[in-house]
Amino acid sequence: MDKIVLSGMNISELETLMKELKASNFRAKQIQNWIYLKSVSDIEEMNNLSVKFREELKQIATVTNTTIKRKQTSKDGTIKYLVEYPDGECVETVLMRFDNRANLTACVSSQVGCAVNCSFCATGKGGFKRNLTSSEIVEQVLTIQRDTGLKVTNVVFMGQGEPLLNLENVLKAIEILNTECQIGSRRITVSTSGIAPKIEDFAKANNQSTLAWSLHAPTDEIRNKIMPINKKYPLREMKKALDKYFEIAGRRVTIEYLLIKDLTDTLDCAKNLAQLLEGMKCNINLIPYNPVIENDYKKPSNNSVMKFKYILEHSGKKVTVRLERGADIDAACGQLRGKVE
Numbered sequence: 144m145d146k147i148v149l150s151g152m153n154i155s156e157l158e159t160l161m162k163e164l165k166a167s168n169f170r171a172k173q174i175q176n177w178i179y180l181k182s183v184s185d186i187e188e189m190n191n192l193s194v195k196f197r198e199e200l201k202q203i204a205t206v207t208n209t210t211i212k213r214k215q216t217s218k219d220g221t222i223k224y225l226v227e228y229p230d231g232e233c234v235e236t237v238l239m240r241f242d243n244r245a246n247l248t249a250c251v252s253s254q255v256g257c258a259v260n261c262s263f264c265a266t267g268k269g270g271f272k273r274n275l276t277s278s279e280i281v282e283q284v285l286t287i288q289r290d291t292g293l294k295v296t297n298v299v300f301m302g303q304g305e306p307l308l309n310l311e312n313v314l315k316a317i318e319i320l321n322t323e324c325q326i327g328s329r330r331i332t333v334s335t336s337g338i339a340p341k342i343e344d345f346a347k348a349n350n351q352s353t354l355a356w357s358l359h360a361p362t363d364e365i366r367n368k369i370m371p372i373n374k375k376y377p378l379r380e381m382k383k384a385l386d387k388y389f390e391i392a393g394r395r396v397t398i399e400y401l402l403i404k405d406l407t408d409t410l411d412c413a414k415n416l417a418q419l420l421e422g423m424k425c426n427i428n429l430i431p432y433n434p435v436i437e438n439d440y441k442k443p444s445n446n447s448v449m450k451f452k453y454i455l456e457h458s459g460k461k462v463t464v465r466l467e468r469g470a471d472i473d474a475a476c477g478q479l480r481g482k483v484e
């Protein structure tokens with residue numbers, strides 16, 4: 144018989160299990176603490192449980208059934224994990240440390256592959272395999288915690304997959320991250336290519352996390368070329384959805400904008416973008432394109448990045464330029480494929 148997997152269980156599920164084992168609810172609390180905060184890999188390590196009880200628990204349960212298939216560490220401290228689930232499917236998860244050492248950000252995947260198929264993205268090229276369950280999403284954070292012994296403080300849904308096409312499980316995962324891992328919603332960001340009808344659902348269910356929209360182009364004409372999803376949910380429709388989001392959540396969205404040389408980094412694009420975002424409550428994150436797959440796209444020059452930033456700032460927006468993390472281990476944006484070559 145397959146063993147019960149403890150990680151992914153919430154407190155009431157753990158309490159039910161304790162009842163079956165004729166143990167007290169206090170044991171459930173202790174196990175919860177070991178799984179989500181101390182992040183042990185083995186029941187043996189739960190040393191405030193009696194040896195006898197640990198033996199009993201080990202007979203029927205295990206901490207996790209997820210394994211690290213591969214791990215790569217970058218010069219800048221970024222770590223990329225290839226995580227394998229029991230059915231053999233793998234996704235990538237990245238741990239980023241920024242200068243402030245207390246801040247540890249996990250970049251998690253929400254699906255195996257992605258059906259949205261943006262022209263610049265390595266994940267999209269691999270096609271879509273399946274949705275991840277909420278536990279499988281949380282497992283990525285726990286895998287990092289178990290491996291490093293550190294506590295993840297921030298989570299961004301910017302790995303493989305389109306989170307709003309797996310919304311139910313993503314919301315459940317956020318709930319577990321909140322209550323079990325004690326990562327507050329305000330430290331969680333969900334990035335979407337723009338699934339307009341799901342934005343309102345997201346806002347209603349979770350109005351504390353940050354929503355990031357991968358806009359990447361200032362006109363439908365350019366956006367249609369690089370993001371086929373735009374044909375289904377064009378800019379106008381997305382803007383309406385984001386107005387609604389602001390109405391419900393009252394929170395600024397983050398606009399992610401990919402700078403591709405001579406395609407989306409031109410002065411015209413900057414002006415059109417400023418116009419498009421006029422009156423919208425948002426911050427802008429510029430992402431210099433990362434050449435990851437065979438295509439004609441090129442990185443923007445530093446000069447054009449700076450000019451672009453200046454024009455947007457001049458229009459009154461707060462603009463940041465995304466630092467490239469983990470480029471030497473293919474852990475930067477858009478490089479995640481989840482394959483073992």
Ligand code: SAH
Pocket residue numbers: 263264265300301302303304305306334335336356357399401430431432433434435476477478
């Ligand atoms: N599917 C979601 C979240 C995952 S992608 C989304 O698209 O928003 C996370 C971010 O990386 C997105 O903004 C995506 O557009 C960006 N990205 C994808 N490929 C990239 C590349 N080659 N260079 C830079 N950023 C890329």
Ligand code: SF4
Pocket residue numbers: 257258259260261264265266267268302303304305336357
């Ligand atoms: Fe999917 Fe996001 Fe990649 Fe587009 S950029 S293919 S939505 S993961």
